[in-house]
Amino acid sequence: xxxxxQTPRYLIKTRGQQVTLSCSPISGHRSVSWYxxxxxxxxxxxxxxFSETQRNKGNFxxxxxxxxxxxxxxxxxxxxxxxxxxxxxLCASSLTAGSGANVLTFGxxxxxxxx
Amino acid sequence: DQQVKQNSPSxxxxxxxxxxxxxxxxxxxxxxFLWYKKYPAEGPTFLISISSIKDKNEDGRFTVFLNKxxxxxxxxxxxxxxxDSAVYxxxxxxxxxxxxxxIFGTGTLLAVQP
Numbered sequence: 001x002x003x004x005x006q007t008p009r010y011l012i013k014t015r016g017q018q019v020t021l022s023c024s025p026i027s028g029h030r031s032v033s034w035y036x037x038x039x040x041x042x043x044x045x046x047x048x049x050f051s052e053t054q055r056n057k058g059n060f061x062x063x064x065x066x067x068x069x070x071x072x073x074x075x076x077x078x079x080x081x082x083x084x085x086x087x088x089x090l091c092a093s094s095l096t097a098g099s100g101a102n103v104l105t106f107g108x109x110x111x112x113x114x115x
Numbered sequence: 116d117q118q119v120k121q122n123s124p125s126x127x128x129x130x131x132x133x134x135x136x137x138x139x140x141x142x143x144x145x146x147x148f149l150w151y152k153k154y155p156a157e158g159p160t161f162l163i164s165i166s167s168i169k170d171k172n173e174d175g176r177f178t179v180f181l182n183k184x185x186x187x188x189x190x191x192x193x194x195x196x197x198x199d200s201a202v203y204x205x206x207x208x209x210x211x212x213x214x215x216x217x218i219f220g221t222g223t224l225l226a227v228q229p
Contacts, residue, residue: 004158031215042121042204042221043159048214056216090158097215103149104215106158 002027004107006091012113018079021110025072025093031055032074033104034066037088046089049074050097078112086114118142119207121220129228134192136223138205141186145207149217150179150190153202162203163190195227 005024013019025032034046045058049068066076072093078085088111092104120139128134138148146167151159165172165179165188172179178191192199202224206217 033215033217035217035219040221043206043217043219045216045218048216056214058216092158092215094215097213103161103164104217106151106160108156108158 004091004093004105006089006107006110008110009108010111010113012115013081014115015081015083017081018077019081019112020075020077021089021091021112023074023076023091023093023107025074025091026105029093029095029105030072031094031097032068032072033092033094034074034076035090035092036060037090037109038086043090046076048097055097081114083114086112088112117221118145119205119218119220121203121205121223123223124221125224125226127226127228128195130197131194134190134195134199134225134227136190136192136203136205136225138188138190138220139186140188140207140218142207142209142218143186144209144211145218147208147210148179148181148188149206149208150177151204151206151219152199153204153222159204192225195225197227197229200225200227 031050033048035043047066048056068074088109090109092106149164150162153159202222205220
């Protein structure tokens with residue numbers, strides 16, 4: 001059974017550019033969440049999607065956006081990149097939302113470097 | 116406002132001894148707690164969890180204890196093995212809110228010395 005797949009794994013951008021990251025959840029999983037990991041900050045919640053609807057959003061500026069498609073695949077976009085956006089972006093999937101039985105399974109992440 | 120705190124950035128223990136990782140939280144609405152382990156260049160992997168209605172959960176060498184009155188949980192690893200060396204994240208969630216939004220601590224780097 002394939003795990004959560006994130007592409008690209010590594011990318012380098014310059015300030016002011018935009019970036020799109022992709023996440024393919026485990027087959028059958030309908031909930032996808034995104035997290036940002038930076039040194040000293042742990043994992044910060046970005047968004048949560050379920051059946052193409054955004055269920056929850058973290059405390060990030062409007063430059064961060066996301067969406068989920070009918071096949072449960074998800075993308076996140078960061079526009080007008082800043083140096084502080086350099087981070088590991090992690091995607092996680094689960095069967096549904098709001099249940100202790102649904103443990104999040106994470107992908108390996110997309111490492112974004114902004115120069 | 117850091118709702119989940121791991122006050123020890125790092126911990127070093129000898130192989131075969133007990134590792135105890137601690138986590139504190141402030142939000143009484145959290146009803147489920149999880150521990151994840153993360154190796155470099157990999158995503159976090161689920162380790163063990165505990166519901167707020169319990170005070171202990173065991174899975175092999177791993178045991179999580181929850182003290183609701185103190186808003187504190189701990190992860191015990193016995194015996195510790197070199198392969199346990201990783202960053203451990205504590206996370207909390209309010210599943211009653213029908214969400215998977217996990218609030219993570221900043222992590223503790225565990226080093227198990229052979």
